[in-house]
Amino acid sequence: MTGSYSLLVADLIGVAVFAASGASAAVAKRLDLFGVAFVGFVAALGGGILRDLVIGAVPPLAFADWRYALVAIAAALATFWLHPQLNRLRRTVLLLDAAGLGLFTVTGTLKAVHAGVPPVGACLVGMLTAIGGGLARDLLTGEIPVVLQREIYAIVALGGAVAVSVLSWLDVADSVTLAAAAAAMTGVRLIALRRRWSAPVAVP
């Protein structure tokens, strides 16, 4: 009960942070109030909607549990009005975003495993849960997705998804090991940000 409640709270924090990232991108593109709310919603919940469609969990959680939509839209609207102040919170936002990355990967991979998706597929679904919202945010605002261009982001999600799959296969995927996996992903992401790690680009 308490574990499930913590998971919900953590999940909603991830939703709020990803919604703020989507809303910020929408404000920068001069979208209107509705556009900011919509891009925020999609950035926060697009990855989970894709996950739920792929594993056959319909209607997706974003439509089945009103708290998800409410938190996403509230965070996006707050960003619409408070975005100048958000720049001062940039470090906090990056920290929360890294936390969201770890959390969404863990919950996405676990849901896929529990839905009977085989290991390789479950890792891909876990990764897509974490990066799908950002992909959709960038497509809606007319950009080539940043996650495909630079930065160590998706690869952290993929590594974490593999770890969660292995933990699950070893039958040791309890709240302690899963929290450790999420924390490790968050840590690696923050180190990659600080050291400006990036993946190679092909030689032309």
Added chain:
Amino acid sequence: MTGSYSLLVADLIGVAVFAASGASAAVAKRLDLFGVAFVGFVAALGGGILRDLVIGAVPPLAFADWRYALVAIAAALATFWLHPQLNRLRRTVLLLDAAGLGLFTVTGTLKAVHAGVPPVGACLVGMLTAIGGGLARDLLTGEIPVVLQREIYAIVALGGAVAVSVLSWLDVADSVTLAAAAAAMTGVRLIALRRRWSAPVAVP
């Protein structure tokens, strides 16, 4: 029987109008005959396909009932050949588009409610049914979706979806009240067009 037949006819009018809007955008981007037909199909049926995937109604109506695809493709091809004349029909097209907005919202919200989607989710599904095709049309033609940038369009759909949900919850969602809701949405949309209402953009 007659009610269901009227609904089908009205639905197909919405499909034809949205297909023409997609085909017009494709013609303007110099897409070829196939591209015009395809963007017309997606603009007309993309919102409904998304709705059906989300509520688990597979295969989506666009693939299960050939009349939908046929009407969409015929309207798109007609636009390919007749688009210069369409400019003279611009006011008619805007009127029909506003009617389609009201109708797609009503049918989308009702289908979600009947599929067991809770109220908040059903409102979102109803709105997505109405705006999903236009979003896909703009993405396929390389534009940031216009519905996110300006105009009072999606917000009319959202308001209408809330009204339909309430009518349904009060158990008074019969053909008269639903037609009134669709008509009200159409009216508000036309007033918003005439008065050039638009949603606010964030202060930079």
Added chain:
Amino acid sequence: MTGSYSLLVADLIGVAVFAASGASAAVAKRLDLFGVAFVGFVAALGGGILRDLVIGAVPPLAFADWRYALVAIAAALATFWLHPQLNRLRRTVLLLDAAGLGLFTVTGTLKAVHAGVPPVGACLVGMLTAIGGGLARDLLTGEIPVVLQREIYAIVALGGAVAVSVLSWLDVADSVTLAAAAAAMTGVRLIALRRRWSAPVAVP
């Protein structure tokens, strides 16, 4: 058994070729290693994922059978490192791409028919299986999909899907007739390429 094994091998060749086409586009856009692998995966498997969601086959084959993801990602990574040599293989790649077009259309249409999708819908699903990956590849790399702009590609898929539907309806869709249908599509595509056929564009 042997027939099913041949089908799998042929399917995986199509996956590899489409992954290479996606990866080439990603390399040209200077995406990083992850971006190249991801666009390759989507170009190879996006059409099939869409097909499986539409017919309700969840999780989609791309997530249910690890060989599909593995082949797609391996082909994309090979393209990342070997893309300068791929230019010399351009004719081979175009030949294999035409083969993939025929094959994906046949398997996509058949799966839709077997899932109970009516004929018109099954043709559309078959065509979407063949062109969906290329559409997603172009959207992810910031381009208006080439299949909507020029070249006789999707129309070959649509014609082939109609042929497969008719064969299936006549109950003569065995491995010989289906192979002939795929070969005919490949042939028409190659002739269209050589003769530079293209669909008309609307008169402005």
